[in-house]
Amino acid sequence: MKLSFFINKFKVRSCYSFQRLHSTIPVSVPKKFLPYDSPGNLLWRSALSGMETYFEKQNIEYPTGYLPSFLERCRNAKTNQELAYYDLKKRALKSLISSRNEITSDIYYSDREYLRRPLHQKNYTSYLFHLQQMIADSFFAYARFKDILENTNVELQRQLTNIRNPGELYPAARSQKRHIIMHVGPTNSGKTYHALQRLKQSEKGIYAGPLRLLAHEVFNRLNADGIKCNLITGEEIRKPYLNPQVLSCTVEMCRTQNSFEVAVVDEIQMIADPDRGFAWTECLLGLNAKEIHLCGEESAVNLVMSIAKSTGDDFTVYHYNRLNRLKLGKGSLNGKLKLREGDCLVAFSRKDIFALKKKVEEKIGKRTAVIYGSLPPEVRNQQANLFNSDSHEEKVLLASDAIGMGLNLSVKRIIFHTLKKFSGKEIIDIPASQVKQIAGRAGRHQASDSEQSPGVVTTLYKEDYEALKLAMKVPTKNLTRASIKPPDYVFQKYCTLFPSDIPVRMILERYAKLFNVHGPYSASNFGVNFFTLDLLETVQELTVEDKISLLGIPIGRQLPNAPEFVRVLGKHIATGRRMQIYDHPYLPLEIIDQGIPSTNEELVDLERLHKKIVVYLWVSLRYPNIILPEAALVAKKLTEEMLAKGLVNVQAGIEK
Numbered sequence: 001m002k003l004s005f006f007i008n009k010f011k012v013r014s015c016y017s018f019q020r021l022h023s024t025i026p027v028s029v030p031k032k033f034l035p036y037d038s039p040g041n042l043l044w045r046s047a048l049s050g051m052e053t054y055f056e057k058q059n060i061e062y063p064t065g066y067l068p069s070f071l072e073r074c075r076n077a078k079t080n081q082e083l084a085y086y087d088l089k090k091r092a093l094k095s096l097i098s099s100r101n102e103i104t105s106d107i108y109y110s111d112r113e114y115l116r117r118p119l120h121q122k123n124y125t126s127y128l129f130h131l132q133q134m135i136a137d138s139f140f141a142y143a144r145f146k147d148i149l150e151n152t153n154v155e156l157q158r159q160l161t162n163i164r165n166p167g168e169l170y171p172a173a174r175s176q177k178r179h180i181i182m183h184v185g186p187t188n189s190g191k192t193y194h195a196l197q198r199l200k201q202s203e204k205g206i207y208a209g210p211l212r213l214l215a216h217e218v219f220n221r222l223n224a225d226g227i228k229c230n231l232i233t234g235e236e237i238r239k240p241y242l243n244p245q246v247l248s249c250t251v252e253m254c255r256t257q258n259s260f261e262v263a264v265v266d267e268i269q270m271i272a273d274p275d276r277g278f279a280w281t282e283c284l285l286g287l288n289a290k291e292i293h294l295c296g297e298e299s300a301v302n303l304v305m306s307i308a309k310s311t312g313d314d315f316t317v318y319h320y321n322r323l324n325r326l327k328l329g330k331g332s333l334n335g336k337l338k339l340r341e342g343d344c345l346v347a348f349s350r351k352d353i354f355a356l357k358k359k360v361e362e363k364i365g366k367r368t369a370v371i372y373g374s375l376p377p378e379v380r381n382q383q384a385n386l387f388n389s390d391s392h393e394e395k396v397l398l399a400s401d402a403i404g405m406g407l408n409l410s411v412k413r414i415i416f417h418t419l420k421k422f423s424g425k426e427i428i429d430i431p432a433s434q435v436k437q438i439a440g441r442a443g444r445h446q447a448s449d450s451e452q453s454p455g456v457v458t459t460l461y462k463e464d465y466e467a468l469k470l471a472m473k474v475p476t477k478n479l480t481r482a483s484i485k486p487p488d489y490v491f492q493k494y495c496t497l498f499p500s501d502i503p504v505r506m507i508l509e510r511y512a513k514l515f516n517v518h519g520p521y522s523a524s525n526f527g528v529n530f531f532t533l534d535l536l537e538t539v540q541e542l543t544v545e546d547k548i549s550l551l552g553i554p555i556g557r558q559l560p561n562a563p564e565f566v567r568v569l570g571k572h573i574a575t576g577r578r579m580q581i582y583d584h585p586y587l588p589l590e591i592i593d594q595g596i597p598s599t600n601e602e603l604v605d606l607e608r609l610h611k612k613i614v615v616y617l618w619v620s621l622r623y624p625n626i627i628l629p630e631a632a633l634v635a636k637k638l639t640e641e642m643l644a645k646g647l648v649n650v651q652a653g654i655e656k
């Protein structure tokens with residue numbers, strides 16, 4: 001049976017059949033279900049099961065596999081940020097609000113707070129009817145889209161998703177024989193130092209680092225050394241020079257279109273990372289430079305060598321040893337916080353860092369420096385300078401795994417507060433590779449330090465010491481596959497095969513399913529932020545190209561009002577209506593007026609504001625004539641200054 005015939009048939013009968021369905025639904029909401037099973041969710045589940053029952057009873061030949069997976073997606077949508085649930089439900093609510101049916105406030109209220117009134121049967125069933133109708137409509141759209149995706153231009157789909165030789169995607173880089181030079185070894189072995197020395201001698205060079213922090217650091221260091229250097233990260237461009245000698249950037253912003261004499265790509269072992277690795281692969285395959293210096297772990301040598309062979313490039317590898325030895329402390333600190341100069345206590349949550357900071361400062365009677373992920377690079381650098389300099393009292397550092405890469409810190413001893421962290425879903429053991437990377441920060445080589453004293457690593461508590469010992473002995477596994485995704489222009493071409501009303505997410509899922517690449521590669525997660533992609537799908541006027549260019553927008557669902565924040569940006573892009581940052585309703589700039597934070601809560605609010613400003617600038621970099629950057633750059637600088645001062649306040653324990 002053709003899907004279109006099925007849809008018409010179902011539609012005609014659905015009004016009649018739904019009357020039968022709702023009689024099987026409970027009409028009062030047993031209190032025991034609250035709060036997590038609030039009436040709104042209960043109704044939703046009833047509507048879904050009612051749909052399932054209907055389709056089963058009618059023995060409808062719907063395209064096999066569509067309905068169960070569709071209902072599963074709906075059923076699993078548990079929060080208002082899972083659009084399949086929230087969007088459907090809001091549309092159902094909107095259709096009811098027009099009938100001013102009092103159930104609307106009940107349900108809306110119950111999902112937001114907790115219902116204090118039982119639902120009335122007549123409201124319950126009419127809402128249920130609407131909800132089932134909505135689910136059915138969405139199912140049909142979903143099934144139609146799947147049908148189109150699977151039966152349109154199948155041959156052309158295969159061509160666009162089958163990458164026989166990824167090297168051919170970068171003809172400019174293939175136009176010359178490049179020289180791939182690897183600098184490999186453990187942390188603190190001088191790899192980056194030597195690569196940068198070569199970069200400084202080049203006429204035209206590029207440095208690509210894994211973090212904004214590293215790109216900033218190289219930008220500042222080269223300019224301080226009199227090398228004209230510009231900066232490009234996902235959020236900002238600093239172009240003090242018209243013809244810079246070097247461009248410092250984050251890996252994702254690496255320019256494969258331009259030609260260079262020398263390129264340096266740091267932390268090359270990230271090439272296997274399922275989320276971000278595609279950016280390193282793009283650099284390795286696509287950088288149009290005579291010399292490409294890759295710094296990182298030994299584990300990447302075989303993989304890079306095989307790729308260099310496939311692209312016909314020369315290959316050289318330099319092995320380095322640690323400049324300062326690293327040794328395991330004789331035992332743990334047995335829980336005692338009597339820390340000394342040069343100690344870095346590593347914790348894996350912001351809450352633990354601040355709790356430990358307070359205890360350590362009480363114990364040693366001095367302020368400590370702090371470095372953690374949600375601090376902007378500028379503030380992390382400022383804290384690192386406090387810790388590194390002799391003229392400040394902050395001689396002990398409290399840090400998260402954010403110190404694993406990049407920052408030059410004169411750490412003598414790394415002390416792990418714990419070897420477990422919350423992954424966002426559950427408590428996991430810190431991977432051995434990350435333990436070793438963080439441990440490797442101890443004993444940072446200082447040219448001025450004649451003794452080159454060894455670095456020490458240990459744990460705060462006895463029960464973690466054995467786990468540390470084991471982690472330090474785990475051999476590093478050789479990488480076998482580089483993470484890869486097609487260049488945006490290939491995916492954009494693929495999207496043009498289909499009608500524009502098909503959600504980009506469905507096209508992306510289809511592409512990823514068909515994607516096939518030959519050689520030592522694995523399909524990446526495409527660096528897609530599905531959370532924001534779902535949000536952008538609801539911005540009607542956004543084109544497919546817009547959605548693709550916004551795929552990697554660096555925002556997570558944990559930021560307050562994240563969905564609304566993204567949607568406002570999407571709407572301005574779609575309509576071309578220009579905005580400055582102060583026009584954005586979900587960006588509380590008034591926090592800046594509240595002055596320097598003096599409590600942890602105020603600091604968190606300012607960090608979140610800074611994060612939103614960074615996301616705003618990330619979008620502005622891509623739509624500079626619509627999402628205007630001027631006011632945002634001022635707000636970013638102000639926020640960073642206030643964060644740096646706020647940290648001192650909070651460090652000094654000045655609470656309001």
Ligand SMILES: Nc1ncnc2c1ncn2[C@@H]1O[C@H](COP(=O)(O)OP(=O)(O)OP(=O)(O)O)[C@@H](O)[C@H]1O
Nearest residue numbers: 186187188189190191192193194406408445446447
């Ligand atoms: N030959 C050298 N002369 C002076 N300083 C050096 C030399 N080699 C390394 N250093 C310094 O030692 C420290 C570590 O060097 P570098 O960052 O290059 O090591 P790495 O192996 O890249 O470390 P990581 O893996 O942590 O990035 C840096 O502060 C660097 O400036």
